[in-house]
Amino acid sequence: MKGSNYKANTIKKSRTFQLTKSPTMDYNNQLPARTATTNIQAPKKPAVVEFPTSPQLIFGEEMLHFGHPRHPLSLVKLPDLFTCAGCKEYGSGKRFVCQQCDFQLHDFCASAPPTLKAHPLHYQHQLILFSKPVKGQSKCDVCNKPCKGYAYRCSACSFQMHPCCAMLKTEMSLLLAHAHTLRLQPADQHNNDVHCGECNRKRSSGRVYHCTYCGYHIHAVCAKDFINGLRENGIKPIEKPNNMLGTAARLASQVMIDFIGGLIEGLAEGVGQVIVQDAAKGRSNAARRSGN
Numbered sequence: 001m002k003g004s005n006y007k008a009n010t011i012k013k014s015r016t017f018q019l020t021k022s023p024t025m026d027y028n029n030q031l032p033a034r035t036a037t038t039n040i041q042a043p044k045k046p047a048v049v050e051f052p053t054s055p056q057l058i059f060g061e062e063m064l065h066f067g068h069p070r071h072p073l074s075l076v077k078l079p080d081l082f083t084c085a086g087c088k089e090y091g092s093g094k095r096f097v098c099q100q101c102d103f104q105l106h107d108f109c110a111s112a113p114p115t116l117k118a119h120p121l122h123y124q125h126q127l128i129l130f131s132k133p134v135k136g137q138s139k140c141d142v143c144n145k146p147c148k149g150y151a152y153r154c155s156a157c158s159f160q161m162h163p164c165c166a167m168l169k170t171e172m173s174l175l176l177a178h179a180h181t182l183r184l185q186p187a188d189q190h191n192n193d194v195h196c197g198e199c200n201r202k203r204s205s206g207r208v209y210h211c212t213y214c215g216y217h218i219h220a221v222c223a224k225d226f227i228n229g230l231r232e233n234g235i236k237p238i239e240k241p242n243n244m245l246g247t248a249a250r251l252a253s254q255v256m257i258d259f260i261g262g263l264i265e266g267l268a269e270g271v272g273q274v275i276v277q278d279a280a281k282g283r284s285n286a287a288r289r290s291g292n
Contacts, residue, residue, distance in 0.1 A: 063096060065110055067131065071098045073110065079233045084109055086131075087162050088148035090238060093229025106228060109150050112163045116152055120170045121184075122159050127152040129163075140165055141187070143221035144206035165220065167227045172209065174226050178216050182209040182223075191217075198222040199237070 062072040067086055073096035084091050086109035096110040097103070116127040121142060130153055138147050142165035153160040170184045177198055184207060185191065191208040194217045195201070207220035225231040 063110065065096070065105065067105065068098060068103045071100045071103070073098055073103070073105065075107065081230075081235050084149070086110070086112075086150040087164065089145075089162060089164060089228065090230060090235075091228040092233040092235050106164065108167055108227070109163045112150065112166075116166060119152075119166065121161065121165070121168065122154060125154045125156040125159070127154055127159075127161075127166075134160075142168065142207050143219075143224060144203075145221060162224075164224050164227050168220060168223060172223065174218070174223060176226065176231060177218060177223075178211060180211045180213045180216070182216075182218060183212050184209050184220070194219075196222055198225075 061075045063075075065073050075094065075096055077094050079092060081090060081092050082095060082104045083089070084095075084106045085103050086105045089106075091104075091106045094107040096105045096107060112129055114129050116129075119127055130151055131149070133147050133149060133151065134153075138160065139145060140147055140151070140161045141159050142161045145162070147160055147162060150163050151160050152163065152166055168184070172182050172184075174182060187207060189208075191206075192204050193202065194208050194210075196203070196208075196219045197216045198218045199222050203219055203221070209218045209220065209223055210216070222237070225237060229235075230237065
């Protein structure tokens with residue numbers, strides 16, 4: 001992070017603030033059992049959620065974060081791809097970085113409030129920010145991707161979501177993707193046959209946005225790329241490698257390793273034979289000299 005490109009994108013710092021760790025972030029790291037919420041009525045106008053709730057961020061500002069207490073973190077904007085040390089997801093653009101090591105956080109992960117009340121995607125209960133994943137594999141109820149780091153969880157049910165998903169709203173305008181307003185479809189609505197206008201594919205799980213004027217749809221997991229900076233910086237989502245290609249690559253690697261091992265073994269045997277031959281010649285020469 002200390003190259004010329006990094007220095008060119010940093011700005012003189014203005015002030016420093018501290019974000020402390022909530023006592024609940026490491027407590028009760030097990031998701032409770034899912035409970036029924038059939039009798040809960042949605043409020044007509046849910047409370048406006050301010051997210052993030054930290055002081056207003058300006059480039060060059062520094063913060064002391066509980067996730068990296070050794071060094072201060074500076075807010076910068078860089079176009080390269082990075083992995084957030086908080087939520088363990090990809091990002092680009094705005095981030096908090098450590099200028100002394102490789103620690104990086106999404107701006108929304110670094111400034112995430114410890115609790116969210118009446119969030120539009122889960123207005124029934126309060127959500128608490130946890131810094132560590134639950135035991136076993138668990139997935140986000142919004143994008144259906146695994147929660148490997150920072151995540152908001154409900155203490156009353158098993159709902160959880162990434163900090164990036166918490167930035168999503170029930171209605172959004174993604175002008176880079178579509179000209180009309182997009183509305184989030186209900187969580188219990190099956191979207192297996194929905195064709196996403198962003199990734200041009202279908203998904204069997206995860207929330208979906210639909211256009212209020214036409215038939216356009218976009219997966220919530222694809223809409224996240226407009227939040228984390230990937231879309232803005234022209235970075236395509238990184239997918240899991242094909243299993244067959246991965247197997248072929250492993251086999252090719254093993255073949256190459258075996259070939260190199262055999263080559264080294266053959267060279268070793270050749271060198272050993274030369275040493276034995278030289279030793280035999282030395283003994284015979286010594287015997288001839290002693291006979292003379």
